[in-house]
Amino acid sequence: MYLGIDIGSSSSKAAIIDRNMAIVATHVINIGTGTRGPSQVIEEVMQKANITQEEILYTVVTGYGRVTFQQANAQITEISCHAKGVSYLMKGIRTIIDIGGQDAKVIRIEADGRVKNFVMNEKCAAGTGRFLEVMARVLGCDISELSDLADSATNDIPISSVCTVFAESEVISRLASGASVEDVARGAHLSIAKRIVGMCNRVGFEADITMTGGVALNKNVVKVLSEELNMEIKAAPETQAVGAIGAAVFAYERHNKQD
Amino acid sequence: METKKSSRQLLDEALAKHYEDALTAKAAGKLVAWATSICPQELLETMDIDVVYPENHAAAIGARKGALTFIEHAEGMGYSSDICSYARVNMGYAEIQEFAGGNIPMPDLIFCCSNICNTVIKWYENLAVTLNIPLIMFDMPFNHTYEVPEHSVKYMRAQIEYAIERLEAITGRKFDYERFAEVMKISNETCEWWKKATDLAVHTPSPLKGYDMFNYMAVIVCMRGKTACKEIFQTWYEEMKEKAANGEGPFKDGEESYRVMWDGIACWPHLSSTYKVLRKFGINMVTSTYPESWNIRYETNDLDGMARAYSSNYANRNLNYGIKNVTKLVEDFALEGIIYHSNRSCKLMDFRQYEVQRRVEEATGVPSVIFDGDQTDPRIFSQGQYETRIQALVEMMAEKKKSEVTYE
Ligand code: SF4
Numbered sequence: 001m002y003l004g005i006d007i008g009s010s011s012s013k014a015a016i017i018d019r020n021m022a023i024v025a026t027h028v029i030n031i032g033t034g035t036r037g038p039s040q041v042i043e044e045v046m047q048k049a050n051i052t053q054e055e056i057l058y059t060v061v062t063g064y065g066r067v068t069f070q071q072a073n074a075q076i077t078e079i080s081c082h083a084k085g086v087s088y089l090m091k092g093i094r095t096i097i098d099i100g101g102q103d104a105k106v107i108r109i110e111a112d113g114r115v116k117n118f119v120m121n122e123k124c125a126a127g128t129g130r131f132l133e134v135m136a137r138v139l140g141c142d143i144s145e146l147s148d149l150a151d152s153a154t155n156d157i158p159i160s161s162v163c164t165v166f167a168e169s170e171v172i173s174r175l176a177s178g179a180s181v182e183d184v185a186r187g188a189h190l191s192i193a194k195r196i197v198g199m200c201n202r203v204g205f206e207a208d209i210t211m212t213g214g215v216a217l218n219k220n221v222v223k224v225l226s227e228e229l230n231m232e233i234k235a236a237p238e239t240q241a242v243g244a245i246g247a248a249v250f251a252y253e254r255h256n257k258q259d
Numbered sequence: 260m261e262t263k264k265s266s267r268q269l270l271d272e273a274l275a276k277h278y279e280d281a282l283t284a285k286a287a288g289k290l291v292a293w294a295t296s297i298c299p300q301e302l303l304e305t306m307d308i309d310v311v312y313p314e315n316h317a318a319a320i321g322a323r324k325g326a327l328t329f330i331e332h333a334e335g336m337g338y339s340s341d342i343c344s345y346a347r348v349n350m351g352y353a354e355i356q357e358f359a360g361g362n363i364p365m366p367d368l369i370f371c372c373s374n375i376c377n378t379v380i381k382w383y384e385n386l387a388v389t390l391n392i393p394l395i396m397f398d399m400p401f402n403h404t405y406e407v408p409e410h411s412v413k414y415m416r417a418q419i420e421y422a423i424e425r426l427e428a429i430t431g432r433k434f435d436y437e438r439f440a441e442v443m444k445i446s447n448e449t450c451e452w453w454k455k456a457t458d459l460a461v462h463t464p465s466p467l468k469g470y471d472m473f474n475y476m477a478v479i480v481c482m483r484g485k486t487a488c489k490e491i492f493q494t495w496y497e498e499m500k501e502k503a504a505n506g507e508g509p510f511k512d513g514e515e516s517y518r519v520m521w522d523g524i525a526c527w528p529h530l531s532s533t534y535k536v537l538r539k540f541g542i543n544m545v546t547s548t549y550p551e552s553w554n555i556r557y558e559t560n561d562l563d564g565m566a567r568a569y570s571s572n573y574a575n576r577n578l579n580y581g582i583k584n585v586t587k588l589v590e591d592f593a594l595e596g597i598i599y600h601s602n603r604s605c606k607l608m609d610f611r612q613y614e615v616q617r618r619v620e621e622a623t624g625v626p627s628v629i630f631d632g633d634q635t636d637p638r639i640f641s642q643g644q645y646e647t648r649i650q651a652l653v654e655m656m657a658e659k660k661k662s663e664v665t666y667e
Contacts, residue, residue: 067643077647077650077654103644103647115655115658117655119629122631202617204617
């Protein structure tokens with residue numbers, strides 16, 4: 001059995017594959033690095049797979065928390081792991097958009113799943129999951145409700161500030177001047193989408209495109225982004241666990257010296 | 260018998276002396292100038308005027324983790340946080356005038372050349388106005404054409420001639436053209452040795468540890484018109500030549516696994532933490548655009564040549580020149596990757612970076628990565644993000660290596 005762990009800033013993911021490279025179990029917990037998330041996700045994914053620690057032959061850790069996590073055989077960046085995970089799960093993908101808690105990245109991959117190049121967001125939180133968290137808080141809803149809200153928007157409200165902090169005050173003033181929660185939610189999604197489109201252009205995106213990471217669960221973001229890119233975004237299975245699955249595939253390859 | 264000093268010893272001593280001399284000169288009532296890094300320092304050296312370089316001092320303050328005090332002070336004075344942090348550190352310093360890690364004398368003359376950027380124009384003008392001292396400004400427009408046009412050379416030459424007149428008027432002394440010829444000769448030789456030394460990094464493994472270049476750069480900025488500086492580079496060259504002959508690489512305790520170029524200025528406040536990440540992966544920065552930037556060469560007594568040399572530095576050249584330059588570095592130094600420091604301070608360097616990256620990658624296929632940082636503002640950097648980007652570059656370089664060795 002091979003274990004992949006993806007420790008993000010706001011969630012922990014784990015995946016186990018067997019010696020035939022088939023996925024045995026995946027698991028996601030919504031707390032990330034610096035919490036008990038990593039140990040909990042490992043424990044629970046092993047329960048799901050019904051295996052013990054001894055059965056794990058190799059572990060690869062990825063994600064923002066990878067550097068501080070000691071119990072793995074190797075640590076590999078989330079860029080390579082997402083590329084690996086996607087090419088394991090899907091055929092024909094050449095561009096991956098991954099929006100996580102504090103990083104957003106666009107990765108171009110070769111036909112064999114190798115990373116061709118990538119861009120990541122600048123230091124600030126614009127265009128990341130953190131931006132949506134802040135928006136949800138201002139709108140007084142749960143982050144999981146944003147998608148439905150935005151679906152029923154009737155007007156386009158542009159949020160011009162890219163900075164999360166400024167966008168927050170911009171949204172507050174929009175709401176104060178009578179804009180609906182639905183329209184503002186869509187505005188926030190448009191703002192993220194525009195930011196990501198910029199990154200896609202920079203890296204020179206190609207079809208097929210898929211999207212991974214927690215934000216990909218937000219159907220409206222995916223829809224808005226498809227419209228902005230003028231290209232269909234193929235849904236990735238196991239959206240949140242793609243990085244962990246990639247890490248598990250790396251674990252398999254490293255252990256069997258295919259890497 | 261006296262043992263021969265290492266280039267590193269010579270470097271440290273020369274730099275300490277450079278700053279001491281300037282302080283002593285000031286105390287003795289001599290005229291002191293503040294100047295930009297790629298200015299025609301030959302004129303000041305000929306006039307025996309002590310010079311300090313705020314860019315170098317700001318970098319030193321940054322490396323000694325003192326920048327924030329001055330930056331906050333400058334921002335308090337009303338300077339925007341978007342302005343180059345060298346400028347903010349220096350303008351803050353001009354008011355506070357005290358840094359425990361090393362002081363510089365206040366200037367009596369400002370000597371500014373805009374061939375590195377336009378920020379320096381207002382920065383130095385403001386200093387001159389605030390301190391009420393003379394300003395000698397070399398206005399060196401950006402070269403939008405690939406070659407430096409003749410009219411730019413003429414324009415620069417006229418400004419050099421005018422500056423000589425101004426210096427004579429300010430000091431009340433005659434400009435000594437024989438001494439000028441001597442200084443031109445020394446300056447050219449220094450630049451030649453700087454280039455020769457840094458060019459040794461073409462060897463694989465490279466005897467040059469790239470981060471050392473950031474240190475040695477201090478003297479090519481501050482004292483390239485002095486023989487002591489030339490001697491440092493000669494000694495450094497000899498040391499590295501010997502290392503190269505013995506097949507020695509940059510690290511005492513490990514291999515040079517990857518050869519990269521670092522585009523842009525160092526992150527001075529995070530120098531050791533940025534270095535450690537590279538070291539961990541066996542990455543050696545073998546070159547940058549700096550070796551060529553200070554390869555300021557012309558024939559002695561050829562004022563047109565001097566004018567051309569000062570108009571021709573990398574920062575003042577157009578996009579196509581920049582791309583060709585970096586592409587050539589990839590070939591000459593057998594680079595496997597490029598790290599672009601998207602330096603919040605330096606708009607001139609950053610604005611073309613994405614396009615340079617895209618076109619160099621197209622031309623060479625060498626992977627690269629961009630990270631956000633700043634040369635002296637410690638707030639604009641995230642260690643975690645930096646490490647992830649560098650490691651991702653390593654993973655791309657490793658994949659590329661693997662795919663290249665399969666057909667044996
Ligand atoms: S760092 Fe850039 S902006 Fe600042 S002085 Fe140097 S060239 Fe000009």
